[in-house]
Amino acid sequence: MKNNQKLSLGIDCGGTNLKVALVKPGGEIFKWTLAPINFKQKEERALRDIAKAVLTFLKKNEVTQVERVGMGIAGDVDQVEGVVRFSPNLGWKNVRVSAPLCQALGMPVILDNDANCAAWGAYCLDAKRNCQNLLCLTLGTGVGGGVILGRKLYRGSTGSAGEFGHMSIQFNGRKCKCGNLGCLESMLGAWGLTLSAEEGMDRGLSPELLRLTANGKKKITPKLIARAAHRKDAFAVALWQESGEHLGAALANLVNLFNPDRIVLCGGVSKVGKLLLDPTRRELAKRAFLVPAKHVRLTISQYDERLGVVGAALLASQ
Numbered sequence: 001m002k003n004n005q006k007l008s009l010g011i012d013c014g015g016t017n018l019k020v021a022l023v024k025p026g027g028e029i030f031k032w033t034l035a036p037i038n039f040k041q042k043e044e045r046a047l048r049d050i051a052k053a054v055l056t057f058l059k060k061n062e063v064t065q066v067e068r069v070g071m072g073i074a075g076d077v078d079q080v081e082g083v084v085r086f087s088p089n090l091g092w093k094n095v096r097v098s099a100p101l102c103q104a105l106g107m108p109v110i111l112d113n114d115a116n117c118a119a120w121g122a123y124c125l126d127a128k129r130n131c132q133n134l135l136c137l138t139l140g141t142g143v144g145g146g147v148i149l150g151r152k153l154y155r156g157s158t159g160s161a162g163e164f165g166h167m168s169i170q171f172n173g174r175k176c177k178c179g180n181l182g183c184l185e186s187m188l189g190a191w192g193l194t195l196s197a198e199e200g201m202d203r204g205l206s207p208e209l210l211r212l213t214a215n216g217k218k219k220i221t222p223k224l225i226a227r228a229a230h231r232k233d234a235f236a237v238a239l240w241q242e243s244g245e246h247l248g249a250a251l252a253n254l255v256n257l258f259n260p261d262r263i264v265l266c267g268g269v270s271k272v273g274k275l276l277l278d279p280t281r282r283e284l285a286k287r288a289f290l291v292p293a294k295h296v297r298l299t300i301s302q303y304d305e306r307l308g309v310v311g312a313a314l315l316a317s318q
């Protein structure tokens with residue numbers, strides 16, 4: 001059996017899947033795997049399944065010892081105590097994660113919010129640690145965020161910093177899952193986008209979406225809304241335009257607040273590319289202060305699928 005002290009282990013805990021990877025110090029993935037985990041069962045059981053999946057993975061790759069283990073989970077996380085305070089995705093409330101996993105694996109487990117892990121991944125992979133200040137926004141089902149300030153992950157006073165998805169963008173806008181009104185996520189998260197698309201379709205504004213969903217029988221996804229826009233559906237084009245403007249306004253707030261060197265976007269919704277990015281750039285330039293807006297480099301991550309798991313591993317070995 002090999003005893004590779006140089007590798008760190010990253011665990012990215014999604015809603016249904018566990019992504020596990022052995023990561024080299026430079027951020028390259030040595031081996032990785034996906035394991036299905038049932039989060040509908042009791043938390044202790046899910047944690048036992050996670051430990052089992054990790055140990056099986058390590059055994060298969062003949063690795064007995066790693067430097068550190070880092071784990072990212074969507075939700076509000078107490079990094080110091082290793083507790084998930086609340087995770088709507090997993091349905092967890094005040095669940096101790098680090099201690100039982102540490103016991104089962106025989107290794108210390110560092111826990112963090114998944115968007116923080118993704119931000120650290122973007123800092124290491126997209127920016128090659130080559131800047132001081134970086135913001136990362138994960139545009140998935142929800143909208144997450146992470147803040148790197150002075151080459152360090154900034155967590156805030158209670159570990160909750162960087163919730164960019166829950167900035168108020170529309171004063172009296174749609175009710176968000178967090179309880180607030182008009183959050184960025186309620187419009188730009190995949191759930192908000194599809195809700196807007198459904199509303200448009202119900203009002204007969206989008207013949208193309210109606211066709212693409214077989215008269216509403218197929219589920220609307222951001223990908224389908226993008227396809228409708230590429231087919232010049234006026235409603236879908238306008239929806240992306242408006243979404244880009246919302247994102248641009250949010251980024252203008254962030255640029256004025258943090259004056260970052262880079263902003264990296266990742267997650268499924270970022271994959272629509274120019275449809276979203278063009279209006280975003282325009283709005284950002286229009287709203288933010290001139291010098292910081294010119295300075296910041298806004299890109300879509302080139303390492304999307306691995307940001308969370310690599311970030312978790314490298315953050316743990318900090």
Ligand SMILES: [Zn+2]
Nearest residue numbers: 166176178183
């Ligand atoms: Zn919210």
